[in-house]
Amino acid sequence: MTGSLGRRRPNMDTHLPGFAQPLFRGLPVIDDAWAGVRETARKQAFAAREPGPREESWRFTDLGALYRGEFDAILVPPAAVLEVPELPEAGHRLVFVDGHLIPGLSRPAEGGGLEVRPVSGADAHPGDPIPGTLVPASRDLFAALNLARLATAALVHVRRGCAAPAPVHLVFLYSTAAHATFPRVMVRLEPGASCSIVEEHHARTGQAHLCVPVTELELGNGAQLTYTRVLRQGAGGFSLGYCEAVLGREAQLDVCTVSADGRLTRLDLGVRFAGPGARVGLDGLAKVDGNQVADTHSRLIHGAPNCRSRQLHKCVAAGAGRVVFNGAIRVEHGAQQTDAAQQSRSLLLSPRARVDAKPQLEIFADDVKCAHGATVGQLDDEQLFYLRARGLAAPLARELLTYAFAAEVLRRVPVASLRRRLERELLAHTPG
Amino acid sequence: MSAGEVLLEVRGLHASVAGVEILKGLDLRLCAGEVHAIMGPNGSGKSTLSKVLAGHPSYTVSAGEVAFRGIDLLALEPEERARQGLFLGFQYPVEIPGVSNASFLRLAYNTVQAGRGGEELDPLEFDDFVRGRMQLLEMDPGFLDRDVNEGFSGGEKKRNEILQMALLDPLVAILDEADSGLDIDALRIVSKGISALRAQHNAVLLVTHYQRLLDHVVPDFVHVMSEGRIIRTGPRELALELESRGYDWLTGAAAA
Ligand SMILES: Nc1ncnc2c1ncn2[C@@H]1O[C@H](COP(=O)(O)OP(=O)(O)OP(=O)(O)O)[C@@H](O)[C@H]1O
Ligand SMILES: [Mg+2]
Numbered sequence: 001m002t003g004s005l006g007r008r009r010p011n012m013d014t015h016l017p018g019f020a021q022p023l024f025r026g027l028p029v030i031d032d033a034w035a036g037v038r039e040t041a042r043k044q045a046f047a048a049r050e051p052g053p054r055e056e057s058w059r060f061t062d063l064g065a066l067y068r069g070e071f072d073a074i075l076v077p078p079a080a081v082l083e084v085p086e087l088p089e090a091g092h093r094l095v096f097v098d099g100h101l102i103p104g105l106s107r108p109a110e111g112g113g114l115e116v117r118p119v120s121g122a123d124a125h126p127g128d129p130i131p132g133t134l135v136p137a138s139r140d141l142f143a144a145l146n147l148a149r150l151a152t153a154a155l156v157h158v159r160r161g162c163a164a165p166a167p168v169h170l171v172f173l174y175s176t177a178a179h180a181t182f183p184r185v186m187v188r189l190e191p192g193a194s195c196s197i198v199e200e201h202h203a204r205t206g207q208a209h210l211c212v213p214v215t216e217l218e219l220g221n222g223a224q225l226t227y228t229r230v231l232r233q234g235a236g237g238f239s240l241g242y243c244e245a246v247l248g249r250e251a252q253l254d255v256c257t258v259s260a261d262g263r264l265t266r267l268d269l270g271v272r273f274a275g276p277g278a279r280v281g282l283d284g285l286a287k288v289d290g291n292q293v294a295d296t297h298s299r300l301i302h303g304a305p306n307c308r309s310r311q312l313h314k315c316v317a318a319g320a321g322r323v324v325f326n327g328a329i330r331v332e333h334g335a336q337q338t339d340a341a342q343q344s345r346s347l348l349l350s351p352r353a354r355v356d357a358k359p360q361l362e363i364f365a366d367d368v369k370c371a372h373g374a375t376v377g378q379l380d381d382e383q384l385f386y387l388r389a390r391g392l393a394a395p396l397a398r399e400l401l402t403y404a405f406a407a408e409v410l411r412r413v414p415v416a417s418l419r420r421r422l423e424r425e426l427l428a429h430t431p432g
Numbered sequence: 433m434s435a436g437e438v439l440l441e442v443r444g445l446h447a448s449v450a451g452v453e454i455l456k457g458l459d460l461r462l463c464a465g466e467v468h469a470i471m472g473p474n475g476s477g478k479s480t481l482s483k484v485l486a487g488h489p490s491y492t493v494s495a496g497e498v499a500f501r502g503i504d505l506l507a508l509e510p511e512e513r514a515r516q517g518l519f520l521g522f523q524y525p526v527e528i529p530g531v532s533n534a535s536f537l538r539l540a541y542n543t544v545q546a547g548r549g550g551e552e553l554d555p556l557e558f559d560d561f562v563r564g565r566m567q568l569l570e571m572d573p574g575f576l577d578r579d580v581n582e583g584f585s586g587g588e589k590k591r592n593e594i595l596q597m598a599l600l601d602p603l604v605a606i607l608d609e610a611d612s613g614l615d616i617d618a619l620r621i622v623s624k625g626i627s628a629l630r631a632q633h634n635a636v637l638l639v640t641h642y643q644r645l646l647d648h649v650v651p652d653f654v655h656v657m658s659e660g661r662i663i664r665t666g667p668r669e670l671a672l673e674l675e676s677r678g679y680d681w682l683t684g685a686a687a688a
Contacts, residue, residue, distance in 0.1 A: 380526075381489070381490070382526050383526050383528050385486075385488050385489065385510060385526075386522065386525070386526040386528070387528075387536075387540075388487070388509070388510040388511045388514070389486050389487070389510050389511075389513075389514055389520050389522075390514055390536075390539075390540035390543070390544075390596065390600070391511050391514040391515050391540055391543040391544040391547060391600070392511055392539060392540065392543055393509075393511050393543075394509070394511065396539075397511075400531060400539070401528070401530075401531075403530065403531070404528055404529060404530025404531045404579075405530060406530075407530035407531070408529070408530055
């Protein structure tokens with residue numbers, strides 16, 4: 001921290017925290033359709049304060065280690081050939097390495113009812129979503145950095161009434177130490193469209209690096225989206241992610257997020273019901289070990305009547321790992337007949353592990369059902385004994401019960417091969 | 433009848449839970465080929481005995497010894513006891529949401545098989561095997577796809593315990609109230625499962641409150657437990673006598 005007192009904002013537009021300074025050194029100025037967006041965001045980034053422990057939403061997650069680092073941008077894609085996580089069910093796919101699209105590994109779709117393509121300020125179509133519409137630069141420093149350093153985004157656009165025949169796979173790989181990447185995914189489902197999207201982030205390096213992935217999801221009336229987000233940022237990875245969705249009338253959104261083993265993984269997940277009769281399901285699993293931190297801040301805004309939301313967030317903390325969950329639900333004035341249910345359950349596998357879980361309800365309508373619950377516990381001794389009494393060694397029994405705990409979320413991963421892969425990778429002993 | 437090899441020998445067992453002594457000098461000997469029944473008032477320590485024998489970590493043994501085929505049972509971890517051939521059918525089987533019954537049963541089967549040098553089965557082979565056993569117990573194969581005991585009715589849980597016993601083929605089976613909560617058909621099926629296990633080389637310890645199970649699985653000995661001790665041992669007729677007279681005449685004698 002700069003040592004300033006109170007909420008005073010550094011009053012110079014040249015202020016930028018050290019960790020991000022290399023990002024703007026020698027940055028070429030490109031005059032394209034997104035130049036204005038980038039420039040405004042750059043100004044916002046220079047004016048924004050570093051999120052720190054004095055802000056409520058960062059109270060439990062210490063960014064000190066991130067601020068002590070320095071992260072540069074990778075201006076040309078690395079030549080290394082990386083293993084891409086395959087998804088046999090997937091149809092179209094975009095693969096990015098260190099923020100750069102790798103055409104040889106991608107299978108875009110252009111024209112027709114489904115478009116899956118990279119988009120930049122140089123080749124954006126007039127009807128394409130404008131980056132920053134749902135996660136604007138004004139949000140905070142990291143959101144501003146993402147837009148200021150915006151290069152190529154991934155676009156998924158499904159036209160009115162069309163259904164994507166197979167899951168769309170968006171893969172982001174990270175291979176270079178001490179670099180920063182700012183992926184952006186923009187999804188637009190026109191009324192009545194439907195699609196399943198799997199977004200994966202995998203570090204192929206254990207070294208320190210920074211990733212700020214931003215995803216914007218627009219669902220028109222009656223649109224249906226299944227969005228699965230996997231984060232494996234590696235032992236040195238800092239991931240500060242945002243995902244914002246807005247739902248039209250009677251739209252349906254199912255989000256499943258799974259994160260494991262990043263040094264620091266933060267997800268700000270926002271959903272806004274903008275039309276009546278819509279439905280959302282949020283399932284999350286965060287797993288930490290060692291000194292890892294996983295922080296999920298979700299914010300559901302019931303801005304229209306008759307909408308239903310269901311949320312289940314599960315955390316598994318081993319070692320000296322730390323998990324944070326803050327689940328805000330806001331029911332706005334007039335959002336009658338809202339039905340919102342939120343559950344957070346955390347499993348502590350070690351006495352040094354720690355969890356801070358908190359629901360946060362703001363209700364301004366009177367005819368509302370809003371249920372929430374948070375539990376923090378350890379493995380159940382009676383279950384453990386039952387398994388051991390059937391011959392399972394204690395460590396295996398513990399792993400099996402940890403698996404069982406996570407299974408409730410993993411079973412909701414909508415793509416079978418991904419579900420099996422995650423079970424295999426996250427849980428050493430998966431019963432066959 | 434000629435007594436077989438001594439499988440389980442309990443001598444002067446004292447055990448406590450949460451600082452409260454429950455077992456207060458218990459003696460019991462099970463030989464190969466025998467079926468024993470333990471009856472006794474609620475709270476007399478029957479389940480405590482079962483769990484101490486199976487190695488539940490919440491119980492502390494303060495005195496006494498237990499030999500299982502000549503080896504010190506109390507020195508073994510619960511999983512090791514199971515692999516050596518000890519089986520506990522729980523009075524209250526535990527629900528484990530998130531673990532499918534099929535994977536659990538196969539994991540248990542293969543672990544115990546590996547422990548005794550037997551052949552392990554892959555998922556397909558095991559599926560055939562377990563379905564065969566389920567047929568004998570008139571269990572719907574649908575229970576394989578459900579999670580371990582989750583949402584099972586009381587009787588279904590008990591049947592699942594007997595299924596596990598049938599799969600693991602133990603040397604000593606301790607069945608804690610295998611008959612409680614069963615309807616008439618289920619009682620017949622569970623009894624059939626126990627009788628099918630019964631052989632010259634193994635022994636069964638039935639904890640029960642009622643004579644009706646013992647009509648189907650006729651015991652060689654009936655023990656009465658009270659306040660953490662066996663206070664009377666007799667032939668099968670003792671169970672009939674308990675049914676008509678209750679425990680007062682015995683516990684009164686013990687107190688005297
Ligand atoms: N954790 C505990 N703390 C204190 N007392 C306990 C604990 N667990 C069991 N007990 C007591 O130990 C005694 C014996 O219990 P146990 O379950 O062995 O009885 P039981 O003979 O199996 O009874 P039932 O016929 O009702 O099944 C009871 O009085 C019970 O309350
Ligand atoms: Mg009992």
